Amino acid sequence: MTINAAFKGNLGDFTLDAAFEILAKGVAGLFGPSGGGKTTILRCIAGLERFSGNLSVNGEVWQDDAAKLFRKPHQRAVGYVFQEASLFPHLSVRRNLLFGAERGNKTGAGETFKLDDLVDLLGLSALMDRAPAALSGGERQRVAMGRALMSSPRLLLLDEPLSALDRQTKEELFPYLEDLHEALSIPSLYVSHDMSELERLADTLVLIDKGRVIASGPLHDLQADPALPLMSAPEAAVALTGRTNEIDKTYGLVTLAVNGGTLIVPSRQARLGEERRLSIKASDVSFTRAAPQETSILNCLPVKILSANVQERDPTHVNIVAALGENGEGARIVGRITRKSQEKLGLTEGANAYAQIKSIALAP
Amino acid sequence: MSEFAELWPPVRLTLLLASVTTVFLMIVGTPLAWWLARSRNGWKEAVAAVVALPLVLPPTVLGFYLLIALGPNGPGGAVAGLFGGRSLAFTFEGLVIGSVIYSLPFVVQPLRNAFESFGERPLEAAATLRASPWDAFWSVAVPLARPGFITGAVLGFAHTVGEFGVVLMIGGNIPGETKVISVAIYDYVETLQWGHAHALTIGMLIFSFAVIFTTMLVNRRFARVTP
Numbered sequence: 335m336t337i338n339a340a341f342k343g344n345l346g347d348f349t350l351d352a353a354f355e356i357l358a359k360g361v362a363g364l365f366g367p368s369g370g371g372k373t374t375i376l377r378c379i380a381g382l383e384r385f386s387g388n389l390s391v392n393g394e395v396w397q398d399d400a401a402k403l404f405r406k407p408h409q410r411a412v413g414y415v416f417q418e419a420s421l422f423p424h425l426s427v428r429r430n431l432l433f434g435a436e437r438g439n440k441t442g443a444g445e446t447f448k449l450d451d452l453v454d455l456l457g458l459s460a461l462m463d464r465a466p467a468a469l470s471g472g473e474r475q476r477v478a479m480g481r482a483l484m485s486s487p488r489l490l491l492l493d494e495p496l497s498a499l500d501r502q503t504k505e506e507l508f509p510y511l512e513d514l515h516e517a518l519s520i521p522s523l524y525v526s527h528d529m530s531e532l533e534r535l536a537d538t539l540v541l542i543d544k545g546r547v548i549a550s551g552p553l554h555d556l557q558a559d560p561a562l563p564l565m566s567a568p569e570a571a572v573a574l575t576g577r578t579n580e581i582d583k584t585y586g587l588v589t590l591a592v593n594g595g596t597l598i599v600p601s602r603q604a605r606l607g608e609e610r611r612l613s614i615k616a617s618d619v620s621f622t623r624a625a626p627q628e629t630s631i632l633n634c635l636p637v638k639i640l641s642a643n644v645q646e647r648d649p650t651h652v653n654i655v656a657a658l659g660e661n662g663e664g665a666r667i668v669g670r671i672t673r674k675s676q677e678k679l680g681l682t683e684g685a686n687a688y689a690q691i692k693s694i695a696l697a698p
Numbered sequence: 699m700s701e702f703a704e705l706w707p708p709v710r711l712t713l714l715l716a717s718v719t720t721v722f723l724m725i726v727g728t729p730l731a732w733w734l735a736r737s738r739n740g741w742k743e744a745v746a747a748v749v750a751l752p753l754v755l756p757p758t759v760l761g762f763y764l765l766i767a768l769g770p771n772g773p774g775g776a777v778a779g780l781f782g783g784r785s786l787a788f789t790f791e792g793l794v795i796g797s798v799i800y801s802l803p804f805v806v807q808p809l810r811n812a813f814e815s816f817g818e819r820p821l822e823a824a825a826t827l828r829a830s831p832w833d834a835f836w837s838v839a840v841p842l843a844r845p846g847f848i849t850g851a852v853l854g855f856a857h858t859v860g861e862f863g864v865v866l867m868i869g870g871n872i873p874g875e876t877k878v879i880s881v882a883i884y885d886y887v888e889t890l891q892w893g894h895a896h897a898l899t900i901g902m903l904i905f906s907f908a909v910i911f912t913t914m915l916v917n918r919r920f921a922r923v924t925p
Contacts, residue, residue: 382822407825408834414826420819424841433837434827485827 335359335392335489335521341378343385350374350385350545356538358489358521363536363553365526365564371545372525376491379523380414381407391489411438413482413520415492419474421466427477428462434485445486445520452480455517456510472503476510483520490522496531509698511535529564533573533613534697558655558666565653565668566646570616571695572667578608587632594657594664598632599694611697616653618692619669623679625688633691638662639681644673652676656689667691702897707874708882709901715790715878716858719797723805723854724847726798731809731850732835746810750803760800761867768792768868793869793876800864801857805850812846813839845917856909860902 340353350371356362364372377383381396384404389397396405413434421430431449453459456476466474475495482490495511496504515522515535526532532539532553540550541562549562557564557572564570576590576597581604588604590597590612599612626634637656645651652673658664669689671681681687734746752760765787768774774786774795786792820842824834840847862880869876871885879898886895 380826382825406830407822408828408830410826411828412826414823416819416823418819420823422820422823422838422842424838424844433824433829437828437833481827491826 336390337379337392337489337523338390339375339379339387341375341385341387341389343387345374345383345385348374348545350378352542352545352547353387354540354547354550356523356540356550358523358538360537361515361522361524361535362538362540363524363526363532364540364542365529365532365536366542366548368527370543372527372542373493374545375542376414376493376523376525379489380412380491381405381410382414408437411486411488413485413487413490415475415478415482415490415495417494417498419466419471419478421469421474421477421481423466425466426462427458427464427466427469430466430477430481431458431462431484434481438485438487445518447483447486447518449484452483455513456480470503471499472507475499475507479510479514483514483518487520490520492522492524494525494527497526497528508534512697529567529569529571533571534611554665558668560641560643560653560655565616565643565655570653570668570670571613572616572665573611573613574665574667576610576612578604578606578610581606592658592665594659595635597635597691597694599696601696603698613695613697614667614691615693615695616668616670618694619654619667620671620690620692621654621656621669621675621679621681621687622690623687626690629690631690631692633694634688635691636660637667637687637689639683639685639687640666641683642676642681645670649673652681654681656687658689660686702894705882705894705897708877708879708898711790711874711876712859712878712880715793715797716855718794719801719858720851720855722794722798723801724851727802727805727809727850727854730802731806731846732813732839734806734810735813746806749806752800753803757800757861757863758867761796761864764792764796764799764864764868768795787868788870788872788876790875793865793878796864796868797858797861800861801854804853804857808846808849808853809843810846812843812849815846816842848916849913852909852913856906859905 335358337356337358342351352371352375364375366372374383378385379389386399387397388399395403396410397403422433425433456479458476458480461469461473469477496507499507524535536553538551539553539556541548541556549556553573556562574592576592578588579591579596580589586600586602587598588601590599590610635658637658638661640655640657640662642652642654645653650673651670654669654671655666656669657666667689730749734742766772768786770785774792775784778784778786786795820838821834824838829837860880865876865878865881871877871881879902883895883898
């Protein structure tokens with residue numbers, strides 16, 4: 335699905351001037367600092383906010399100022415999950431879920447879900463006859479997701495659905511989001527100011543700041559682009575997808591094949607051939623010129639240095655982008671080392687080295 | 699009790715007037731309160747002030763203007779002419795019109811507060827779930843504003859039952875046509891029929907208490923059900 339959007343306008347002293355095209359397959363993350371206009375863009379796509387501009391979703395024109403066309407929110411086949419669940423307090427969970435189903439099917443939009451399937455997927459069966467007031471924050475947000483999906487949307491819009499929840503509830507909710515991502519083919523736009531959420535969920539990314547789109551593309555490409563602000567964030571990381579090649583039950587390790595190498599990662603559960611999302615933090619990557627021997631670190635891979643840039647906020651450190659494989663044909667990773675080490679080892683563009691990866695986060 | 703039989707016509711008339719007025723109050727007050735709660739029009743507070751005028755205006759002032767408007771030379775007279783009448787003043791229909799205007803703030807204010815209390819969000823959620831504005835109004839806004847509807851209807855009804863000045867100005871004192879309880883009480887006192895006056899005033903006292911007490915109970919119940 336392609337989303338073509340251009341919005342322009344002012345809201346108080348906030349100026350929005352965003353134009354982008356995303357090939358929304360899976361989850362596209364809208365990322366940027368708070369107050370940068372992510373939510374406004376999402377609301378424009380849903381038709382809840384009206385700025386001048388154009389919008390077409392999969393070839394269907396939803397807004398075209400030149401043709402004086404603006405589809406009302408209820409005429410757009412979107413599912414919207416708000417930051418606060420915003421369930422209807424006067425309806426039971428079941429009636430909330432069915433609210434959109436009764437109306438959405440009339441517009442004959444996207445994929446139709448069976449109530450029972452979604453109830454299973456979101457673990458709602460025990461909650462069906464309760465009032466929203468009797469639910470916990472995480473439960474409410476799960477109902478809100480189910481309600482949005484039951485309206486058969488072509489496009490799911492999620493506006494920081496986890497940010498109103500505490501850390502523990504967030505962790506509880508994540509598996510549901512990951513299951514949805516895996517089980518459903520519905521394209522989603524996911525707004526967040528928390529990169530760790532998007533690392534686990536997003537396939538593509540749109541970077542937004544001060545009402546403008548800075549960049550958009552596959553998550554991995556943007557994370558490893560030294561020109562973008564993602565890299566200078568303290569928690570900079572790169573997300574990769576690996577296929578489970580080997581399972582070592584003795585030590586509880588799995589071997590994952592990623593583009594340009596293999597990685598060994600601890601994992602409690604695994605299935606051969608399964609695709610896993612993993613994330614490598616820049617601060618967990620160090621470099622050596624010679625192949626390291628007798629080290630406790632499991633993952634030492636030959637790499638080719640693509641770039642070395644002094645960390646913007648902290649000039650004692652350098653961010654190094656390296657591509658896996660001796661010829662640098664594989665996936666890119668990012669490492670953060672001191673400027674002293676970088677100069678001593680001569681880790682400049684084109685140099686060969688070994689990347690030592692101290693730890694890898696694996697999505698469950 | 700036969701000597702109190704003459705109390706029944708004013709009571710019956712008052713209940714009929716209050717019921718009919720309440721129906722019209724809801725029909726007129728609901729869209730007005732909705733507009734006041736949702737519109738971004740700069741004039742809406744001016745409109746709200748006009749609606750609230752009966753709260754501060756002496757009933758005789760309101761009654762005077764209504765008398766002119768409903769009289770043979772006013773728009774009311776013109777409407778009456780269509781039905782073969784000469785004037786809407788001193789008629790039951792005229793009383794209904796006057797009562798609706800007089801009691802309007804008592805319906806619009808609680809309704810507006812109720813519509814404002816839940817904000818835009820439930821309506822936005824309904825819109826993203828493909829409910830048209832009309833659909834969302836009935837399926838979301840009205841149920842969420844239920845305490846406001848109850849308070850508004852009860853206050854509008856009770857206030858109409860209790861009105862005196864406006865009725866006297868535009869309705870006069872025609873038995874069975876415009877003589878409502880409050881006017882009847884005044885009459886009985888004037889003619890020193892204290893027993894009849896007592897019977898009606900005690901009835902009004904009990905009625906008023908029951909109305910306010912029930913409204914409070916109902917609103918408390920809803921406050922618990924809907925967070």
